[in-house]
Amino acid sequence: MPGMGAAPGAGNSLIVQTFHQALLRQGELIFVVLILLVVAWNVLRSLQYSRAVASGERFPAPRPATVSEPIGRKVVRIGFGALWIFDGLLQMQSAMPLGMPSNVIQPAAATSPTWVQHLVGFGVTTWSRHPSAAAASAVWIQLGIGILLLVAPRGLWSRAAGLASVGWGLVVWVFGSAFGSLFAPGLTVLFGAPGAVLIYVVGGVLIALPERAWVGRQLGRIITVSVGVFLLVMAGLQAWPGRGFWQGGTADKPGTLAGMAQQMATTPQPHALSSLVSSFASFDEAHGWGINLFVVIVLAAIGMGLIQGRRLLYPAVVALVVVGVADWIFIEDFGFWGGTGTDPNSMLPLLLLTVTGYLALVRAPAAAVAEEASPAATPIAERALVEGESADVPAAEPRGAIEPVTEGVGSRGRSWWERIDPGYAGRLAAALGAVVIVLVGAAPMAAASVNRTADPILAEAIDGTPNVTAGPAPDFHLVDQRGQPVSLADLRGYAVALTFLDPVCTTDCPIIAQEFRVASQMLGPNAQRAKFVAIVANPIYNTVSAVDAFDRQEGLDSQPNWLFLTGSRSELQSVWNAYGIAAFVSPAGGMVAHSDEAFVIDARGTTRRVLSTDPGPAQAEDQSSFAGLLASQMSQVLHS
């Protein structure tokens, strides 16, 4: 019918159900793997216990003194681990599959340069084609990274977790947040610049550094000075005239800051919180100049304090925490409300990074930690790294050497499973489990990124599930685009996809025709056993020349299994009646209105499926999805 169908809403029940089913299936797989890991760990402990009892040794063996993980590293690791887990849980929101592109990604890129939009378009396209798979993948990848950061405190596993944080963070920063809107106008730290996930990337880099980087004050100084420079930049941008921050508001509309706060207040959230944010917006409208002056001074002062260090460092950090929390509440509005919030915005991770730098500066470890073991190193050396043993562990230990630490009687001649520390084995099992979680998410995402055919579920969300029928298809006697007579009986032996198109339609019929063409391509060699047929649905423009013109317009004139049939007005009307198709002329320049339906007819002339062909919002992924749905229905009929 003229008047395209609406896009499925973010809460479309079919998509949400598919999303939840994907999460459930993947969750079951993860659960099984975790169970196996737990069992394996328990078996290991049991064997070690049995051996210890048999040899009269203590179990577990006493652990030597350890060197603690640098406090700065510990804070950043646990902090970002918790944030990734929180973000992963946010990705479970029901609106994520359909809401992520339209409510999160595209708005972030809307005011960015064209090249940014093209880059983001790749992410939008991939997500939009496979919304349930993409949303589920994001859940597991972020949960897995977070868990890995928490359960792998030291060594290569921990550094790998940092690298994973960097990698996934960059993917999200580029394709999901349009570089944190860095290239869009109105850049300000108050709204989330430079993008929360970029700060996650920085945190990941810090975690991925060798532990010796945390020795001394250098790293802490780098972090605090970097944050200080960043705040100075933000203060300068905040102070720059003409960017809208000095105006609280005019009679017609609020200023930049007040407008942002008002917009955040309208996000679905507890009323008390929205009132709080709305009150701040009103206050800023009335006192915008003063508030901006305060912000500029505070950002600049904190930035200078962080750069200069010494006695100014602690007050600067405290001030940043206070101001940051206020911004997080009153302007960023916690960042995660509304049903498609992906993270708590940038202020929390920025504060975490700053505190990390402060701790790394003022509580830097003095002693060197052991050289990192190679992946092939003895579990005992690895245990030393995990537990942070003192420099008693020989730093010159050759990489890959399997030399047991003298810790107990009878250690020589034992297998690795006899010597491995059960605590370490447990953490290793947990780390493996976390990696499995990440892979359960990453594999479908990778597959989705290369699969150019959208999930058929999108078409079903717009048009509903195809109806299964079993009745003789009404015959017809018409002529094709070359003027040759064609009847349905002539098509016996072929699976037929039949629809009704207006040859002079301006909107949905060309789209439907292309979907039919693509569906034929998807059938591959089976396309030779299929016919894709359209019948004219316009009582006025029913000439052979009109259908021929349409075929040439759509590139269907050279498709061998395509037929566009027409006839006299009375002949067409009888076919429309037989198939339940409505077609009527609209006045005053309107398009002919007609039903959008397709029929899948088997080789014996029996109608097996009835599908709605309403193209919905005519997005490319919707068209791809319908083509896939039609091709799958045709394939089922061909093989039945």
Added chain:
Amino acid sequence: MNGRTVAALAAAAVVVVIVVLLETSGTNQGAGTGSDGGPAPAIPLASSVTSTKQSSVILAMGHLDDPPNTFWQLFLRPSGNASWSLSTPPGVADNGGLVVAAPASGPLTAGFLTSADLKFSPVAQTPDGGSTWLPGSLPAGLIATPDAIAAGAGPDLWAIVSGETVVASTGDLSTWNPVVTTHDLATSVAGCPVVAVTAVAAGPAGRPLLGASCAHGSQIGVLEIGSSDVGSTVQRWQDIGPQLGGGDSGASTSVLRLEQTGDGMAGLAEVRQGSASSLVAFWGAGTGDQWSRSAPIAVPAGWAVEATGIGGGGGKGGSVVLGSGTRRQVEVIPGPGGGWTAAPPAPNGTAAVAVIGDETDAFVPAGSDLSVWAWPAGAAGWTRTVTITVPIQYGSSN
């Protein structure tokens, strides 16, 4: 302040400047939309033709700021009848525009411009003033100019389609053959470096006359096939249009309208000299180069041509609607030898005007309603005569 602090301040300052420069350089604009407009000047589609048989008016109605909800309408007023009636051909969405060939004798032929995913132009022909319509189609899309389609006294039809090709039909609305292209004309017509073909009309000899946009020259671009080349496989076109006045020699010109009248041709042309623009009406037999030309009327700065009309007066009249914002000014000319007369200030939003005899009708659309205002010759002002409600099919093309 130590060196580290100074370095940090300097780095911060550099970054601030870079960010501000990027913001103000316009690189943050969203995806731009390139224009695929050809070299032809924009000619308003709103138009009218008055012949001895009928008057026809074409204008846009609906939500004019929303292309899928803008619908072009055709109104007809048979000769001797005082009422305008909606006669938009059915069966095709006309969001892209509508043009007609309304000869004094023979059927009226309408063409639909392309829009959205429709890339060729359907046509429709009515032998009975809009009661019944016969369908056809062009091989490509019509160009957006009021006289993009023309009908001769017999079954012959001509049309200008995208790719700026002139095509012809001998009566079959679906069979069209190429006649000439802008490229061919540009390389062969002396005296008029043809930038675009802007109008087609049935010439008196049964051959088409083309209105053209000329980059410069001393005459208006009205082109016909050389008589010696008729029927030849090699056809040379020549500019037979009226000479420009001395002060306009060398100016660029565009034919806005070109119509066959009872005993010849009538047309409107825009003459551009630098930033100045003026309009001239011209009349002739349509053969040879015997033309008469009106005095030019200037198009004031900040004003634009909103609509044009041919006919009225003695049958060879002309009319234009100039617009600036919502203000409208109507100028009419009765025919050869007459001068331009400014009508009283037209109603705000006047979209088209038609001259029937001594009366000038102005058409003011507002959504689905069309108000018709009349200005009889000599009257002090405009009087609303009727409001027509048109059943606009909002949302049908979304």
